[in-house]
Amino acid sequence: MTQLERRTIGILPSTEFVRLKRASGPAPSGWVGDFVEGALPGWQVKPGDWVTVTVKTDDKRPTAVRIDVSDPREL
Numbered sequence: 001m002t003q004l005e006r007r008t009i010g011i012l013p014s015t016e017f018v019r020l021k022r023a024s025g026p027a028p029s030g031w032v033g034d035f036v037e038g039a040l041p042g043w044q045v046k047p048g049d050w051v052t053v054t055v056k057t058d059d060k061r062p063t064a065v066r067i068d069v070s071d072p073r074e075l
Helices: none
Strands: 016-022 035-039 049-058 062-071
Touching: none
Parallel strands: 016 062
Antiparallel strands: 016 035, 049 062
C-alpha cells in the first residue's frame, strides 16, 4: 500500500528540476505515450505539485539531486 508522507529535503544550486510530460505520439525513445523530459526552473515548483525526488544522504539531512515534476493525471 502506498502512503503519502511529508518530508523536508534540502536543495542546492546543482539540484536539477525536470518537467515530465507524456508524448502525444512517438517519443524520442520510439514509444508512443512515453514521458518526455523538459527543463523546469526551480521557482515554478509549487506546493501541492506531484514530484519524485532523487536524494543523496551524504550529510545528516537528505539533499535533492533531481526533482521530477509530473501531472498525476498523466501517470
